[in-house]
Amino acid sequence: MSSRRKFIRHLGSAAILPFVPAVLNTDKTPDILPRILKYDQERGRAAANDEDFWRLVQEAYTASPNIINLNNGGVSPQSRSVQEAQGLYSRESNEGPAYYMWRIVDKGRLTVKRKLAEMAGASPEEIAIQRNTTEALENLIFGFDLKAGDEILTSSQDYPSMQNALNQRARREGIQIKRVSIPVPLDDEEELVKRFEKSISAKTRMILLCHMINLTGQILPVRAVCRLGRKHGIPVIVDGAHSFAHFPFTMDDLECDYFGTSLHKWLCAPFGTGMLYIRKEKIKTVWPLMAAPDGEEEKIEKFEHLGTRSFPAEMAIGHAIDFHRGIGAERKTARLRYLSDYWVSRVKDLKGIRFNTSFREGAYGAIVNFAIDGMTAAEVQKELFRDYRIYTVAIDHEEVKGVRVSPHIYSTLNDLDTLVTAIRRMITR
Ligand SMILES: Cc1ncc(COP(=O)(O)O)c(C=O)c1O
Structure with missing residues (x-):
């Protein structure tokens, strides 16, 4: 059955059935969830530092190879499955907007709310x-x-x-x-x-x-x-x-x-x-x-x-929630903290770096703010982008001056190694 027909069938039953992501698991939407499940079953539940596992997660996104996006705090990208789901809902809605959007698609709202409520x-x-x-x-x-x-x-x-x-x-x-x-x-x-x-x-x-x-x-x-x-x-x-x-x-x-x-x-x-x-x-x-x-x-x-x-x-x-649950909320948090710990531990003892984030247990996640003595936040942010294509945000607030770094679960250790190299060079030149 074509993916389109499957999708229409799915829409037709939307009023009574939960939205099941497998319906969108067509050749156009490589669904990550079965692969995650298989990985965990075959190799034991992957941990925050299991790079083979996180490579699977990285592949589920469509991050640009041309920049290193470390500003996920601004807004984050969607996995392929979420992009594809939205595209399919949009295409179907365009076949007859008033009918599909109000009579069919919008009926899935309760299921979405139920999932949000569970979270x-x-x-x-x-x-x-x-x-x-x-x-x-x-x-x-x-x-x-x-x-x-x-x-x-x-x-x-x-x-x-x-x-x-x-x-x-x-x-x-x-x-x-x-x-x-x-x-x-x-x-x-x-x-x-x-x-x-x-x-x-x-x-x-x-x-x-x-x-x-x-x-x-x-x-x-x-x-x-x-x-x-x-x-x-x-x-x-x-x-x-x-x-x-x-x-x-x-x-x-x-x-x-x-x-x-x-x-x-x-x-x-x-x-x-x-x-x-x-x-x-x-x-x-x-x-x-x-x-x-x-x-x-x-x-x-x-x-x-x-x-x-x-x-x-x-x-x-709803599809974003399925993806989030597939990874597991606890494991996702552990990975986000691991990413922060990874780059911070490699630069924290350098003379001339300061952190505006406290690393007390449970008090931080993937967002960290740092400053380099003798440079404004804008200068650091500009240099990171100009010389390394690392996209961050400069914070110039009355009480906080520094560069905010926020990787996400699709970020690679290689991305963070580039950040570490860049910071070391800025400090030691
Ligand atoms: C703490 C905080 N509150 C509210 C907002 C506003 O978010 P949105 O632009 O999604 O409404 C942001 C955006 O970055 C934020 O950081």
């Missing part, structure tokens, strides 16, 4: 599909009724778009924004929690903080801050742009009620996909940014009234 340790009734973290978090930031004089507490290192949202509330409604400064590197989590606690006042009505800071890759003590919020009756909004699918956790682990993330980062789902989580009993406390009909006050769907959007992208999220 988050939540119920599908607590999950809304969004386009990105910005949309998810702005739904939350603008979703609470506040009045002039109320305070929102956040950190000095939260993401600029979220700062814009807070600042707009400040300009428009007279809300006060208080920012807790985060030490760099963050060696003492408890100290940070104390800073948050000290900054809470009788007027604090909302707390916003990152789970993993984009500037340094530092993982913050979110659970402790959520507990603080609960103790004082203050909603805590967690910016999980970089944490979801980077390392495993559930919403209950974080004791979190409000969480937003981008699925096009560490999950490698299609560009323009994100997720909003709100604990069931809290849904009614938040207004959606895009108006919803009466009767949906307690339903998570009230956050999905976007109008026409990319249904093919949304549906292909």
